[in-house]
Amino acid sequence: MSDNVTAGRRQTGPLGGLVITVLLTSFVAATYGFGFYLFSQLVTDMRRDLGFGYTAVGTITAAGQLGFLVFAMIGTWLASRIGGGQVTIGSVALCAICLLLLPMTDSIVVIGILLTILGGTAASVYVPLVEIVGRVIDYKHRGKVLGLVSSGTSYGVFVNSLLVPSFVADGDWRGLWYVVGFGTLMVTVVATVTFWRLGLFRPDPAEAEQAAEQRAEQEADGGKGGALSGVRMVLVRWVVIIWVIKFMNGFAFMPFQNYLSPYLREGLGFDIDFAAQVWGVIGIIGMFSGFAVGWLSDKIGVRASLLICYGCFFLSSMLLVLAPVGYLPMVSGVLFAVAFYPIYGLVPAYVSKTAKGTAATVIFGVTNVVQGVGGIAGNYTAGALKNLTGDFMWYYVLIAFATVALGVLTLQLPPEGSDENATEKKPVGKAAAVPAGGGTE
Numbered sequence: 468m469s470d471n472v473t474a475g476r477r478q479t480g481p482l483g484g485l486v487i488t489v490l491l492t493s494f495v496a497a498t499y500g501f502g503f504y505l506f507s508q509l510v511t512d513m514r515r516d517l518g519f520g521y522t523a524v525g526t527i528t529a530a531g532q533l534g535f536l537v538f539a540m541i542g543t544w545l546a547s548r549i550g551g552g553q554v555t556i557g558s559v560a561l562c563a564i565c566l567l568l569l570p571m572t573d574s575i576v577v578i579g580i581l582l583t584i585l586g587g588t589a590a591s592v593y594v595p596l597v598e599i600v601g602r603v604i605d606y607k608h609r610g611k612v613l614g615l616v617s618s619g620t621s622y623g624v625f626v627n628s629l630l631v632p633s634f635v636a637d638g639d640w641r642g643l644w645y646v647v648g649f650g651t652l653m654v655t656v657v658a659t660v661t662f663w664r665l666g667l668f669r670p671d672p673a674e675a676e677q678a679a680e681q682r683a684e685q686e687a688d689g690g691k692g693g694a695l696s697g698v699r700m701v702l703v704r705w706v707v708i709i710w711v712i713k714f715m716n717g718f719a720f721m722p723f724q725n726y727l728s729p730y731l732r733e734g735l736g737f738d739i740d741f742a743a744q745v746w747g748v749i750g751i752i753g754m755f756s757g758f759a760v761g762w763l764s765d766k767i768g769v770r771a772s773l774l775i776c777y778g779c780f781f782l783s784s785m786l787l788v789l790a791p792v793g794y795l796p797m798v799s800g801v802l803f804a805v806a807f808y809p810i811y812g813l814v815p816a817y818v819s820k821t822a823k824g825t826a827a828t829v830i831f832g833v834t835n836v837v838q839g840v841g842g843i844a845g846n847y848t849a850g851a852l853k854n855l856t857g858d859f860m861w862y863y864v865l866i867a868f869a870t871v872a873l874g875v876l877t878l879q880l881p882p883e884g885s886d887e888n889a890t891e892k893k894p895v896g897k898a899a900a901v902p903a904g905g906g907t908e
Contacts, residue, residue, distance in 0.1 A: 500623010543832025551595025614761015717841025
């Protein structure tokens with residue numbers, strides 16, 4: 468890669484990097500924190516006014532998961548064609564529009580459609596983040612930045628917790644949707660101007676040069692390759708491992724949080740106050756753990772940080788299985804929070820430090836799809852085990868085994884940015900020919 472192209476990738480100083488980090492975190496806070504998380508807090512008041520039942524709530528929740536998967540695929544496809552910056556801004560703008568439209572209707576069908584789209588924007592806004600971070604954030608800071616971004620959901624939920632009581636007390640749940648909608652719209656306007664000034668709506672110079680080289684190679688090869696060349700660009704050993712890891716993350720850790728309260732209250736006999744305290748601790752720790760573990764990953768490496776997280780998950784699940792007494796479930800919650808939010812920043816950090824441009828977007832887009840599929844499979848398996856055994860405990864046993872397998876898979880990953888991670892010339896099982904270059908930036 469020529470020096471002038473490499474230099475063209477770095478057009479932001481510390482202030483620009485800070486602004487981009489805040490904006491990306493706010494995107495995640497809005498799309499993840501204000502959609503279904505706000506709906507779950509307002510569902511009682513909305514049901515009282517609109518008269519829908521829990522069957523509708525369950526249907527909407529399932530539709531939101533489907534929307535996440537569909538938008539993850541669409542976002543990946545669009546980002547590789549029109550650019551990650553455009554997809555991210557478009558997703559946040561669509562999120563703002565849906566938030567503003569939701570309180571304007573009394574139809575639960577329309578509300579369900581809007582919430583399904585909101586669930587989708589959570590995926591499509593996240594897919595291009597590795598490309599954007601790779602363009603404007605220095606290599607040595609990407610772990611902490613993506614770690615902070617991955618904690619964005621916690622900040623959204625925290626904002627909800629501040630706003631919900633006052634609006635609900637006045638019986639004005641519609642007003643709260645308007646507030647978060649207008650707030651998201653304002654962030655979208657600021658982000659659009661910022662992205663334009665930083666050149667994020669224009670093609671990455673390094674990506675353009677790489678594409679030109681690939682076209683030249685195809686022409687020299689008589690035009691052979693076509694779509695298969697795009698597949699070969701990303702189908703390498705470490706990418707397949709990352710996809711398996713993300714599937715297992717969804718399979719194990721999404722049900723962990725979904726079934727934690729029922730397990731504590733129905734399986735272990737704790738009261739609602741203790742379960743609420745556990746979740747309160749998880750939320751508070753989640754606001755800081757993403758940045759803290761991300762910062763650590765920049766110092767000791769993403770793989771080592773992943774192993775620490777999986778160790779925390781293992782201890783957390785085993786405490787719920789072997790010693791769920793006294794305040795030990797609270798300790799389990801602490802360990803879960805230390806690992807859960809960072810895990811969603813560490814994988815994109817690994818990808819952003821290894822692949823670039825379209826390859827990074829495609830790789831990370833697929834990870835969101837397989838994680839969603841893993842979450843669906845995990846939630847179904849957890850429910851089936853509960854019906855079969857009468858106890859949620861056995862799924863936490865399964866989670867413990869899954870964390871061991873995840874640790875073994877993590878050890879199979881090459882160090883981020885190493886020559887082993889090339890995504891351009893090395894199909895699965897073949898030697899690398901072109902280094903990814905992530906470690907040289």
